[in-house]
Each structure stands twice: as C-alpha cells, then as structure tokens.
Amino acid sequence: MAKATKKQALGRGLSALLNDPSNDIKSAQDTGADKVIGNIVELDLDFIEVNPFQPRTNFSEESLRELASSIKELGIIQPITVRKLGLNKYQLVSGERRFRASKYLNLETIPAYVRIANDQESLEMALVENIQRQDLDPIEIALSYQRLIEEINLTQEQMSERVGKKRSTITNYLRLLKLDPIIQTGMRDGFISMGHGRALITIEDQTIQLDIYEKILSKKLSVRETENLVRNHNTPNNSSSLSSTKEENDAVPKYIKKGINAFSEYFGHKIDVKVSKNGKGKITIPFHSEEDFNRIKKLVEGAK
Template identity: 35%
Template sequence: MATRKKGGLGKGIDALIAPSVKKEADKEKIVEKVVEKVVEKPVEKIIEKVVEKPVDVRMKIDEIEPNRMQPRKKFDEDALQELAESIKQYGLIQPIVVKKNNDYYEIVVGERRWRAARIAGLKEVPVIIKEYDNKESMEIAIVENLQREDLNPIEEAEAYRRLIDEFGLKQDEAAQKVSKSRTAVTNALRLLKLDERVQKMVIDDMISGGHARALLAIEDKEEQYGMAMTVFDNKMSVRETEKLVRGYLKKLEEKDSDEKTKKKDFSQMETIYGQLEERMKSIIGTKVAIRSRNYKKGKIEIEYYSNDELERIIDLIESVKQVG
C-alpha cells in the first residue's frame, strides 16, 4: 500500500535544514542554488512576461494569502509541524514568491513554507515579488509542486485539467508547459474518470496512483469502489490489484458470453415458437400464442371470440383425443 513520505521537508528545505548549523557563507551559497533551482529555472522555462529584477523584501505574513488556483489541496499536518519546528530554529531562509493582487499579495510558490511560518509564529517572511497573470501563476505552481513531487495523483490530474479547460491548452501543450510527456498527462487525466469515492481514497493515501490506474478497467462505479475497498482492506500491492482486476474482467467476459449465448438461443426459440403458433393457428382456426417461461416450460393461449367458437375448439380438441 502506498504511503506518503512524511520525513522529508521538500527538496529545497532539506538542503537548508541540517542537523548541525553550517557556516553563513555556505548557507548563502545553498540558498542561492535552491532559489535558482526551485523558482528561477521553471520561471525561465515557462514564463515570457516577468519583472526584469525580482524584488526580495520582508513582508508581514498577514499581508499574504494563499493562491486560490493552487493545485495542491492537501497538506500533511505532521510535515508542516516538522517544518515549523525547523523554521523556529533556523528561520525561513528560502523566500516565498508572491504577486500583487488588488489590496493583498498572493502566493505563487511557497504556500507550504507560508503555512509552516504561521504555525511557527513568524510575523514577517522573506518574499520575492513578481508580476504574473493567472495562467502564469498556475503553470509555475504546477511545475514547482511537480518538481518537489508534492501533488498527489488526483491533484496532479486536476491541475492538468484546469490548464486544458480554463486556459484553453491542448494536452500536448499542457505537457510541454510542465515538462511532461503527453502520455503522462493523458494517463494522469484518466484518473478523473474514477468514481469520486475512489478518487478520495487516492487523495487520502488509502490507495496509490498505481492501484487507481489498475481500477480504471472496471467501468461499473459500485464494483470499482468495492474493489478499491478490497484492495485497501487487504493491503494489496499494485501487482495483486492488477491480478484481481484481470480475474474480475475474465468472469465478466464469461458472464457476457453466457448472456449472449442465452440471447442467441432465445432468439432461435422465438423463431421456432412463431412457426409452431402458425401451425396451430392453421389447425384450430384462431389465434394461438406460446408463452415460454424458460427453455423447458411455458403455456399455450388460444383465443376465442364467442361461445360458439369456444364450443368448436373444445370439440376439435376432443376429436383429437378420440383419434389418439
């Protein structure tokens, strides 16, 4: 069963928060490299309109708000607490990237650090102020989270969907923006076809993205959710899940085959019954219907339209009995 990494503090933070205090010169070099890696490189790759020289300042933490378009929705509380303790000891060394939004500043990159800084009780935080539009902010947030592997598979898929639906990008364009293959984006988007309960299980780390992709082969939503619970309850691996799904699909195929055979047999019997009805009609001289309950049982209905006709039919049947 998939488990989230709770020990790590993010690629940038791990480099900064060490068991022993490093020299200031080394610390500054590390900060420079981390900021360049996490912030500047993705920006250079996907953003055309940027401020020529970012402003690095300290800002009151209450003047900053989360980005409503942030693709990441779930934050590990234990990891936030761990990061907050490190911030208390070392301070927030890596700046938060923000943009002006009316009367406040909105986070573009660094919401996890901002949340941890609030927990740590910081009143001010270092920020880099840049000018991005909504599309650019979304792209940067996705890239930054993907680089840190912070998004769960459903959050990642939702982020791609928003790039495509809200900003009019094609799948290959969205893939290019976030340095992914089109196949990777397509496979991620397929997860959104899962039953919402199964998606929630992925978000809550009850099952992994690998488990979820295996379950996509099951179209029936109730069966899909039921099997997801089976996988979770039995702590099944992805391989075991794939085997379970194959077994289900095989039984479903056999059942469908039986149903098709029954339908074919029923169709043939309908033809035979029709021929028998015509033969009996020609003998009795009135409408006859054969009602089949199954392949071996049923009833024959003979219609009559007057008492005289009923007497005639009874006489006909009795004559047949006498001949027998």
C-alpha cells in the same frame, strides 16, 4: 556574515520601495519595478493572502509542524513567490506550506520574490510549480493538469513542454479522474497507489470499481494482484458475477440509493447497506487501520 547582513538590508530597502504610496508598482513598466523583480523582499505576513488558484488542498498538520520546527531552527531557506495586487497587498503564487508554517510561528515577515502577474499567469505558475513537487499525491497532480487544460487552454502537447513530462505520463494522470470519488480520496490518503488506480480505470462500472477497491483494502492486495483481479472481472467468464452485482444493486430501494452516496463520500469508504423485506436495515461503515478508524471517529465527533 557580512554578506548575509547586506542581503537582509537589501530586502528591507525594497520593502520600503514597495510600501511607498507615491511609487506604487503595478506593472513591469512602472518606475522601480526593475529593482523589485528578481530580488528577495521581506514582506509583512499580514499583507499576503493565499492563492485561490492553489491546486493543493491537503495540508498535513504534522508536516506543517515539522516544517515550522525547521524554520524556527534554520530560518526560511527558500523564499516564497507572490504577485503584487496593490499597495501592501500580495497573493501567494507558490510556497503556501512555508507561509502557513511561518504564520504558525507568529513570524511578522517572510522573504519573498515579488512577481507582476495577471490571474491567468498566476494560475499557470502555481499549477506548474506544484506539479514539479515530489510530495503531491496523484490526484492533486491530475487535477492540476486538468486545470491547465480547461482554464489555461493548454493542449497535452503544450503541457508536456511546460512541465517537462511525457504526453503519455500526463494522459495516465488525467485518466485517474475517471475513478469513483471515493477511490480518488483513498489514493489521496495513501490507502492505494497510482498503480492500483490505473488498474481500476479499465472497469467502467463504478459500483464494481468500489467492490474491488474494498477488496484491495481488506486483503491488502498488491498492484499485480489487483491487475489480476481486474483482468478476471473483465473476462467473459465473469459476466455472471458482474450481472449478479448489478442485480443486488438494483434490489436496493430508491431512497437508499439516493442517500448512500452521501454516506460514502462523507466517510470516505463504500458504505454497505442491507435491507430486509420489512423495511428494516443495517448500515456498515468499514475501516482499514487504526488511523482510518480515528479519522472516521473525528468525523462523527465533529458532526455532534
């Protein structure tokens, strides 16, 4: 018990040091910086802003409530990491779920490691830290790899060393970004696995990708069944069926072609549109489970 009290007192003392206007630490060379870096500091939640470089965009409300319940019972076991921007101003580097859960509980402070980092270092730390997490979906990981390449200018070889992953593993994740955005959304929502996505990548035509994606969902195809279906589509014997799909797509009026993608992206599924010769038509919105139906229902209610 005495050790815990000492640790908390240390945190409060460092917080006072950070909040002193006459000793505002802005770099690792400033006076007192060595006392802050590597130690846990109790920071006011109102002094912390979220990280604009955060690669994770999907935060489950249910999982946040569960985490909040755990924090309420046990406290925050692992401190968050922040970087100092100025006096009483910090930015998250990692730990946004813990930060959000603490805000949900209306806590005043949170234990944090304070780092001195520029934008590029902060981005790299956030991306690498998130890639190591077990609960990221494949698309979030792929987007993190892409940002490391484009914004940090890392090669796949350098990235392999930073994150401890094989280069082939990184390549497989990056290839997922070639899938149609609707399929990427399906993977993020857990409707299909990374194995399904890797099978679909071998088909370049995104219209055909979506056709097979709908079959995977409606027939609940396994990865192996999906691979067989894709293999059949890629054989010369199926060239006629592929061309017929394209012919049907070409028969759709231009004004529908322009608008259908917006519908599909909004509802997260390929929307089926049938048009008769007199110009009248029908729009079909598919769903694949009760959860999926309720998700679409919320979208419609929110648009009212």
